[in-house]
Amino acid sequence: MIGALRAIPRARSFGLVLRACLALALPTLAACAGTADVELVPASSQVLHGPAKARGALVWSHGINPAGGSEARLAPTAAFVARFAEDGWDVFRFNRERKAEEPQRTAAALVHYVNQLKRRGYVRVVLAGQSAGGWISLMAAGQSLDVDLVIANAPAYYGTLLDGGNLYFRMNASVLYYHLEHITRGRIIVAYFADDPFDPGGRARATDQILRADGVEHLVIDDPPGLRGHIAGSSIAFAWRYADCLVAIADGAPMPPAGACSRDASPAFRQTVRR
Numbered sequence: 001m002i003g004a005l006r007a008i009p010r011a012r013s014f015g016l017v018l019r020a021c022l023a024l025a026l027p028t029l030a031a032c033a034g035t036a037d038v039e040l041v042p043a044s045s046q047v048l049h050g051p052a053k054a055r056g057a058l059v060w061s062h063g064i065n066p067a068g069g070s071e072a073r074l075a076p077t078a079a080f081v082a083r084f085a086e087d088g089w090d091v092f093r094f095n096r097e098r099k100a101e102e103p104q105r106t107a108a109a110l111v112h113y114v115n116q117l118k119r120r121g122y123v124r125v126v127l128a129g130q131s132a133g134g135w136i137s138l139m140a141a142g143q144s145l146d147v148d149l150v151i152a153n154a155p156a157y158y159g160t161l162l163d164g165g166n167l168y169f170r171m172n173a174s175v176l177y178y179h180l181e182h183i184t185r186g187r188i189i190v191a192y193f194a195d196d197p198f199d200p201g202g203r204a205r206a207t208d209q210i211l212r213a214d215g216v217e218h219l220v221i222d223d224p225p226g227l228r229g230h231i232a233g234s235s236i237a238f239a240w241r242y243a244d245c246l247v248a249i250a251d252g253a254p255m256p257p258a259g260a261c262s263r264d265a266s267p268a269f270r271q272t273v274r275r
Contacts, residue, residue: 037096037097037100038094038095038096038097038100038106038109039094039095040059040092040093040094040095040113041092041093041095042090042091042092042093043058043060043077043081043085043091043092043093044077044082044085044091046085046090046091048090049088049090050090051090051117051120051121051122051123052121053088054088054089054090054122055087055088055089055123055124055250055251056089056090056122056123056124056125056126056148056250056251057089057090057091057092057117057122057124057125057126058081058084058089058090058091058092058125058126058127058128058250059092059093059094059110059113059114059117059125059126059127059128059137060077060078060081060091060092060093060094060128060129060133061093061094061096061110061127061128061129061130061132061133061134061136061137062075062077062093062094062095062096062129062130062131062132062133063075063129063130063131063132063133064096064098064101064131064132064133065098072098072132073095073096073097073098076234077091077093078128078130078153078233078234078238078239079234079235079236079238079239079243080233080238080239080242080243080246081128082239082243083239083243083244083246083247084126084246084247084250087247087251089126089247089250090122092113094109094110094113094129094133096109101132103132103135103136103139103157104139106136107136107139107140107143108143110127110136110137110139110140111140111143111144114127114140114144114146114147115144115146117146118146124148124149124250124251125146125147125148126148126149126150126151126250127140127141127147127149127150127151128150128151128152128153129151129152129153129155130153130154130231130233130234131153131154131155131156131157131198131230131231132155132156132157134150134151134152134153134154134155134156134190135152135155135156135157135176135179137150137151137152137155138150138152138155138176138179138180138183138188138190139179141183141186141188142179142180142181142182142183142184143182145185147186148186148187148250149186149187149188149189149249149250150186150187150188150189150190151189151191151246152188152189152190152191153190153191153193153232153233153234153238154191154192154193154196154198154199154230154231154232154233155172155176155190156172156176156196156198156199156230157171157172157175158171158172158175158198159172159198160197160198161197161200162197169198169200170200172198172199172200172203173200173201173202173203173206176203176207177206177207177210180207180210180211181210181214183211183214183216184214184215184216185216186216186217187216187217187218187249187255188211188216188217188218188219189218189219189220189221189246189249190204190207190218190219190220190221191220191221191222191224191233191238191242192204192207192220192221192222192223193223193224193227193228193229193230193232193233194223194227194228194229195228195229196228196229196230196232197230198230199230204220204222204223207220208220208258217255218255219249219255219256219258219261220258221242221258221261221262222258224238224241224262227241240263241262241263241264242261242262242263244263245261245262245263246261249261
């Protein structure tokens with residue numbers, strides 16, 4: 001839980017956090033300031049509209065890059081997220097340090113921020129994420145009634161087949177299904193891509209079956225042509241093809257059938273994004 005984390009704001013991002021808290025009109029900075037481990041900050045230099053004027057709040061969660069390299073919290077926000085800002089959404093990043101990442105605690109912290117956003121008056125709260133960020137967004141949707149939509153691109157948490165052996169690798173399917181089964185409301189969009197080393201295979205069909213059985217409105221984007229690899233959902237190509245449809249769904253448009261969300265699916269696509 002947030003209370004268990006160290007309440008020491010990171011100095012270089014304190015100003016951004018402060019602006020977010022002022023925009024949210026939170027009663028105390030401590031409720032929003034973030035910690036040395038996690039923080040909620042504006043995703044760009046956009047001027048936040050605040051809950052009374054924004055179409056909603058979107059929280060982007062990055063991956064964790066557990067094998068090494070630079071902190072994933074420094075990676076750019078997915079390209080499609082900019083379309084939400086253009087549409088009048090307040091867009092935030094849920095930043096976490098790799099060394100402190102643990103799915104249960106991270107999901108609980110995300111739920112805390114979601115509840116704060118809803119209590120401050122945001123009509124809709126969308127969680128979007130890549131890899132581990134998509135994973136914890138789905139976990140949060142199973143723990144909070146305040147999540148209206150999840151956009152999870154290439155959700156994964158447990159490494160590749162080469163990283164941890166067959167059983168460990170396949171937890172990216174089995175444990176994912178466990179979290180999906182706990183989602184009972186809201187709308188869910190999950191995208192899977194070819195040549196993703198974190199994907200055990202078969203997850204698109206299983207995701208559809210689980211969410212359909214639970215009566216959860218959903219869309220599964222499965223192996224879209226021309227988009228390959230684990231980070232395809234963060235690309236400009238993905239944004240060009242899907243961003244308008246994703247924004248329309250977040251704004252309340254009917255969930256399109258599989259294959260109709262892409263710009264390539266015209267005229268079905270035009271019908272989806274019409275408001």
